[in-house]
Amino acid sequence: MARSTSKDAQALFHSLRSAYVATPSSLKIIDLYVGFAVFTAIIQVVYMAVVGSFPFNSFLSGVLSCVGTAVLAVCLRIQVNKENKEFKDLPPERAFADFVLCNLVLHLVIMNFLG
Amino acid sequence: MTRSHAVFLVLILAISICEAASIFQPISDSYRSAALDLFKPVDGSFASLEETYEALRTFEILGINKKPDVSTATCGTVAKALGSLSSTPKDLFDALRVNSILKCKINAEVFEGIISRLQAAVSGASSLLDFYYSIGSLGLIKDQTSKADLYLSDAEGIFRSIKALSQSDGRWRYSSNNPESSTFAAGIALEALARVVSLASSEVDQSMIGTVKNDILKLFDSIEKYDDGAFYFDEKVVNVPEHSGPLSTSSSVVRGLTAFTTVATGSLNLPGDKILGLAKFFLGIGIPGDAKDFFNQIDSLACLESNRVSIPLILSLPSTVVSLTKKENLMVKVNTVLGSKAPSLTVKLVRAYSTSSKDTSIIENKELSFDPERVVYFLDALPDSVDVGSYIFVFKVVLHDSEHKDVYVTGTLTHVQIFMTGLIKTGNAEIAVLDNDLGSIETQRKLDLAGENAVSLSANHLQKLRLSFQLTTPRGSAFKPHQAFLKLRHETKVEHVFLVRNSGKKFEITLDFLGLVEKLFYLSGKYDIQLTVGDAVMENSLLSDIGYVDLDLPEAPEKAPRPPPQAVDPYSRYGPKAEISHIFRAPEKRPPQELSLTFSGLILLPFIGFLIGLIRLGVNLKNFPTSSVPATFAILFHVGIAAVLLLYVLFWLKLDLFTTLKTLSFLGVFLMFVGHRILSHLASASSKLKSA
Numbered sequence: 001m002a003r004s005t006s007k008d009a010q011a012l013f014h015s016l017r018s019a020y021v022a023t024p025s026s027l028k029i030i031d032l033y034v035g036f037a038v039f040t041a042i043i044q045v046v047y048m049a050v051v052g053s054f055p056f057n058s059f060l061s062g063v064l065s066c067v068g069t070a071v072l073a074v075c076l077r078i079q080v081n082k083e084n085k086e087f088k089d090l091p092p093e094r095a096f097a098d099f100v101l102c103n104l105v106l107h108l109v110i111m112n113f114l115g
Numbered sequence: 116m117t118r119s120h121a122v123f124l125v126l127i128l129a130i131s132i133c134e135a136a137s138i139f140q141p142i143s144d145s146y147r148s149a150a151l152d153l154f155k156p157v158d159g160s161f162a163s164l165e166e167t168y169e170a171l172r173t174f175e176i177l178g179i180n181k182k183p184d185v186s187t188a189t190c191g192t193v194a195k196a197l198g199s200l201s202s203t204p205k206d207l208f209d210a211l212r213v214n215s216i217l218k219c220k221i222n223a224e225v226f227e228g229i230i231s232r233l234q235a236a237v238s239g240a241s242s243l244l245d246f247y248y249s250i251g252s253l254g255l256i257k258d259q260t261s262k263a264d265l266y267l268s269d270a271e272g273i274f275r276s277i278k279a280l281s282q283s284d285g286r287w288r289y290s291s292n293n294p295e296s297s298t299f300a301a302g303i304a305l306e307a308l309a310r311v312v313s314l315a316s317s318e319v320d321q322s323m324i325g326t327v328k329n330d331i332l333k334l335f336d337s338i339e340k341y342d343d344g345a346f347y348f349d350e351k352v353v354n355v356p357e358h359s360g361p362l363s364t365s366s367s368v369v370r371g372l373t374a375f376t377t378v379a380t381g382s383l384n385l386p387g388d389k390i391l392g393l394a395k396f397f398l399g400i401g402i403p404g405d406a407k408d409f410f411n412q413i414d415s416l417a418c419l420e421s422n423r424v425s426i427p428l429i430l431s432l433p434s435t436v437v438s439l440t441k442k443e444n445l446m447v448k449v450n451t452v453l454g455s456k457a458p459s460l461t462v463k464l465v466r467a468y469s470t471s472s473k474d475t476s477i478i479e480n481k482e483l484s485f486d487p488e489r490v491v492y493f494l495d496a497l498p499d500s501v502d503v504g505s506y507i508f509v510f511k512v513v514l515h516d517s518e519h520k521d522v523y524v525t526g527t528l529t530h531v532q533i534f535m536t537g538l539i540k541t542g543n544a545e546i547a548v549l550d551n552d553l554g555s556i557e558t559q560r561k562l563d564l565a566g567e568n569a570v571s572l573s574a575n576h577l578q579k580l581r582l583s584f585q586l587t588t589p590r591g592s593a594f595k596p597h598q599a600f601l602k603l604r605h606e607t608k609v610e611h612v613f614l615v616r617n618s619g620k621k622f623e624i625t626l627d628f629l630g631l632v633e634k635l636f637y638l639s640g641k642y643d644i645q646l647t648v649g650d651a652v653m654e655n656s657l658l659s660d661i662g663y664v665d666l667d668l669p670e671a672p673e674k675a676p677r678p679p680p681q682a683v684d685p686y687s688r689y690g691p692k693a694e695i696s697h698i699f700r701a702p703e704k705r706p707p708q709e710l711s712l713t714f715s716g717l718i719l720l721p722f723i724g725f726l727i728g729l730i731r732l733g734v735n736l737k738n739f740p741t742s743s744v745p746a747t748f749a750i751l752f753h754v755g756i757a758a759v760l761l762l763y764v765l766f767w768l769k770l771d772l773f774t775t776l777k778t779l780s781f782l783g784v785f786l787m788f789v790g791h792r793i794l795s796h797l798a799s800a801s802s803k804l805k806s807a
Contacts, residue, residue, distance in 0.1 A: 025732055032728040039721035047714040051706035091801075093794035100790065104759055108779070111763045112772065 026092075030077045034070045041066035061113040068106045072099055138531055139398040140431045141454040142416060146402060147177050150413075153406045160188035164196065164209035169410035171216045176417040176453070190219035197225050204236050204248035211255035218259075226256055230265065237273060242290035243300055246277055247307045254310040270315030274323060277307055281327075285334030298348045299364045301334055305371025312378040324379050331372060335389055344526075345399050346392025362400065366411035369393060373418035387425045387524030394419050394427035394452045416452045425524035428457050430510055432531060433491070439503060439537035439589050440654060445494040447483060449512055449525075458519050461485075462492040465509040465528060467501075477501055502590045503537045503652040536652045537589040539596070541565060543621075544584035546644075546661065548574045551629060562661060564646065570662030576628045576669055582615070582661075583623040586648070593620040596650035603664075604643045609636065609678045615646075628666065636678040637671035740796065748793040755786040 023031075044062045053059055079087045079095035087095075154161070154170035161167040167189055174182040196202050196210035207229060214221065229252070236249040250273070257265045267273060280288045280300075287300035308327060312319050338346050339361075348365040376383055397416050403409045419427055430449050437443045449457045467478040477500045483492035512525035544562035549555065557578065560570045564584060574580060582601060586594040599615040601624055611634065615624045628635075641663050649656035740746045759782050766775040 025734070028732050029729065029734060032725055032732070035728075036721045036725035039724070040718055043714065043717050043721070047711075047717075051710060052704070054703045054705070091798045093798040093801075097790055097794050100756065104756075104783075107760070107763055108766075108775075111767045114767050 024082075027077055027081060030073050030080070034073045034077075037066045037070035037073065041070070055115065057113055057115045061110045061115075065107065065110045068110075069103060072102050072106070075099070138431055138435070138529075139395050139429055141398065141429050141450045141452055142177070142413070143454060146413070147179055149402045150174065150177055150179060150409065151182070153404075153409050154183075156183050156185050158188075160185050160192065164189075164192060164206070164213050166406070167192075168209060168212040168216070169406065169414075171213065173410050173413050175216060176413050186217050186219070189213060190217060193217070193219050194221060194225075197221060197229060204233065204245065204252055207233070208248040208252045208255070211252050211259065215255055215259055223260070226260055226262075230256060234268065237267065238269070243277070243280055243287060243304055243307070244289065246273070247303050250307050250310045250314065254314055257314065265314070266316040267311060267314045270311055270317075271319060271323070274308060274311050274315075274319055277304055277311070278323065278327065280304065281330055283333075284337060285330045285332070286337075298334070298337070298350055299367045301330075302364070302367025302369070302371035305331070305368075305375045309371070309374035309378045312375075321380075324381075327375065328379065328381075328383050331375070331383065332385065334368065335385060338389055338392075340392065341396070341399075343395070343399065344388075344392055345396035346389050347396040360408075361396075362403075362408055362411050365393060365396060366415040369415040369418050369422075372424070373422040376423045383424050385424050387427075388526060390419065390422075390425050391427040391524050391526050394429065398429065398452060420451050420453050420455075426522055427452055428460075428512060428523050428525045430462070430512055430525070430529045432533075435531060436534045436536055437497075438654065439497070439501070439535055445497070445508070445533065447492045447510060448490065449492065456490065458523065459515045460519075460525075461513045461515065463511045463513060464494060465511050467506050467508045467533075470505045470507060470532070473507075477506070497535075499590060501535060502592060503535050503539070503588050503594065505652065506533045506535060507531070508533050534652055536654050538655050539594050539648075539650075539653045540587045540589075541648075541657075542585045542587065545582075546570055546572070547581045548572050548664075549579040549581055549625075551577045551579060551627070564648075564657060564659055565655065568659065568661045570644070571665070572662070573665040573667070574628060575667040576632050578628060580626040580628070580664060581623065582644075582646070583621060585620050586617075586622065587620065593617075594650075594653070596648050596653055596656075598647055598649040600647040602645040602647065603635075604645065605635075605638050606640050607638065607678065609638060611635065628668070632668050633675065635666070635668065637668050637675055638678065639666055639668045641665055738797070740793075740800075745793060745796045748789050748796070751789045752786070752793050755782060755789055758782055759786065 041063050044059065044066070048059050076095055076099040078084060079090055079098075080092045081087075150173050154166075154173060156170075161170055167185065171182075171185075193210045193214050196206050197214075199206075202210070233249045233253050233256075236245065237253070240246045240249060250267070253265065253267070256262070280291060281304065282288065282296040284296070285301060286296040286298050287304040288294070288296050289300050305327070312324070334348075337348070337351075339349055340346050347361045348368050349361045350359050350364055394416065397412050397419070400408075400412055403412060428449055429452055430447060433446050433448060437445050447462050449460060449462060451457060462483040464478055464481040464483060466476040466480070468474075468476050478498060481494065484495055485492050508531050510529045510531065511527070512529075514520050514523060514525065541564040544564045545559060546562055547559040548557045550557055558572060560572070562568050562570070562584070572580070586596065588594045595617060599617070599622060601613045601615055603611045603613070603626075613624055613626065615622050617623075642665075643663050644661040645659070646661055647658050649658075740749055759779065762770075762775060762778055762782065766772070
């Protein structure tokens with residue numbers, strides 16, 4: 001049973017990886033970016049757990065900056081993905097422009113909150 | 116302690132007596148020391164020639180011998196002022212005034228030059244001050260040199276042009292185009308007119324002098340009066356430059372009046388009481404703190420002392436407090452204003468009455484004896500009817516020589532408040548504790564109020580305390596002091612003051628403790644007894660600690676009033692307050708720096724991972740536009756984003772929100788423009804690729 005489970009998991013990973021290889025490289029870049037942002041946020045949370053939340057606004061702005069930009073990147077990925085028929089008519093350049101604008105507004109607020 | 120209190124009381128009373136009496140003292144030695152204090156030369160000379168004259172003239176009048184020597188430095192200044200062609204008539208006038216006292220050596224040719232200039236100035240003068248300074252200078256030159264032939268060329272004409280500036284009320288205008296008339300200017304004009312008369316080659320028309328005398332009389336109609344009999348002149352107009360006070364105005368008039376009456380023949384019918392009133396005004400000022408005021412005061416008094424209308428004589432008393440016990444005599448002095456000897460005269464005591472009963476005179480028409488050695492008039496024996504108390508003495512000065520009556524003015528009657536003091540005898544003083552119901556005496560002690568007492572009594576709330584004493588004056592009659600208090604002071608410093616009332620000679624107070632328990636706050640224990648008897652005319656006012664009484668009072672009921680909190684020590688009230696310590700919020704705990712730096716480094720790890728991932732994915736910039744225009748836009752787009760991020764960093768570090776938003780609006784427009792261009796280019800390129 002246990003063997004079959006590990007085998008199944010291996011098979012699952014395998015199929016996942018082979019499926020992922022087919023993903024266009026632009027989407028892979030976005031995935032990488034989301035991963036980068038989420039890891040940065042995790043490191044800040046760990047730091048907060050270690051030393052306490054004293055400049056709480058700074059902590060919040062740091063984490064929200066990462067989480068916010070990750071969410072925006074996910075939105076960008078949804079819009080850019082050609083599989084999504086919903087955004088078929090939307091050119092990826094327009095989606096990127098939205099991504100840049102939203103990031104700039106987000107970081108204006110973040111900087112204001114940073115203290 | 117008791118004694119020092121009594122002395123202090125007497126001192127305060129003595130001071131208040133001195134202030135109450137308004138008699139005028141002639142100039143004394145205190146003025147001489149004040150003059151030396153006020154007029155102090157700096158580096159051997161005074162600040163200006165005017166100041167120098169004021170100082171030297173004051174020293175001269177007061178007869179100060181130990182005056183500071185300023186002659187060498189000042190003579191140089193005088194010679195310079197007289198020799199300079201640019202000197203104004205005022206400079207010359209001041210220099211000549213100083214020279215009239217110092218008598219510096221000035222060349223005769225210098226005077227010749229000045230005389231011709233001054234003569235021209237006189238004939239060309241239009242304002243009062245021009246006349247005053249140039250004519251005054253000429254007069255001073257005539258006095259200082261032996262030039263008997265120095266005359267004004269057109270004395271009557273000049274006299275008329277000065278007189279033309281006078282007003283119908285006796286005041287003068289400074290110039291013909293200045294409509295405001297001034298009392299100060301009247302004094303100056305009179306002085307100038309006096310100089311004109313003395314510089315005239317022939318006698319000035321008597322009718323013109325008569326009109327000026329008339330002006331003087333009219334000027335004296337506008338004189339103002341204080342309640343104490345002092346008269347003074349004051350300016351009616353407000354915006355007169357510099358000279359405005361009553362002192363300088365009165366002083367100017369007195370100077371002018373004296374100068375004019377000296378040269379004018381015939382008598383001037385001025386009321387003597389106004390002259391005396393002016394003298395009282397100058398004396399009543401006391402010692403002024405200002406050098407100019409001091410000079411005005413002394414110079415005016417000197418003018419009054421030597422004026423030809425009437426010389427005031429001042430009646431003064433060395434002391435207005437006379438001790439009956441010490442058999443002191445009441446002394447009166449009569450002097451001129453500067454304190455010199457008066458002619459032979461008699462001082463009469465017209466009447467004397469007690470301040471409480473004004474109608475009954477105690478002394479009437481008594482002549483004072485003269486002591487030629489001390490130059491005082493004294494009342495040798497006071498009648499027995501004069502007891503301690505305050506009295507008004509009315510004096511009259513009668514001159515012996517009938518010729519003197521025209522020269523001197525003494526005033527009609529002088530009212531002076533005199534305090535007769537004496538030792539008050541205390542007798543029959545005793546303190547007793549009485550039983551309440553029967554009034555029978557339980558304990559009784561004799562007291563000697565003048566000496567030490569240490570009585571110890573004890574009483575309860577059903578008993579009474581009685582204190583009685585008698586006060587008799589040196590003449591044997593009953594004495595009623597201003598203050599007679601009995602004070603009880605508990606150990607806890609709670610005090611109670613009772614007024615001691617009198618019936619005839621006897622003073623008595625009975626404290627019924629039954630009625631007083633509430634007032635005493637039911638406080639049992641030792642009470643110190645203190646008796647205060649004081650009066651202005653009582654030489655032996657007393658504040659005496661008699662002893663103590665041990666009171667046994669009932670327990671305080673529930674609702675009894677509590678004794679008031681004791682007053683804080685008045686000295687500690689003004690002492691330093693306790694220091695205020697401020698409490699600040701403790702700073703939050705910060706993590707160690709190494710830990711923070713480590714995490715800052717850790718933040719870089721995902722970024723490095725991101726870069727490695729990018730390389731692994733084989734990212735390239737092949738899609739970057741190659742043609743020049745889109746490439747420029749692409750670069751500008753990235754630069755724009757970088758600029759906005761840099762602006763955010765600056766906003767975090769130092770900028771405020773408004774500056775940031777302003778800059779951001781420009782950058783945003785720019786970024787939108789370039790972004791739109793490059794992205795639409797990329798979009799068209801990719802669609803072309805698709806369609807192809």
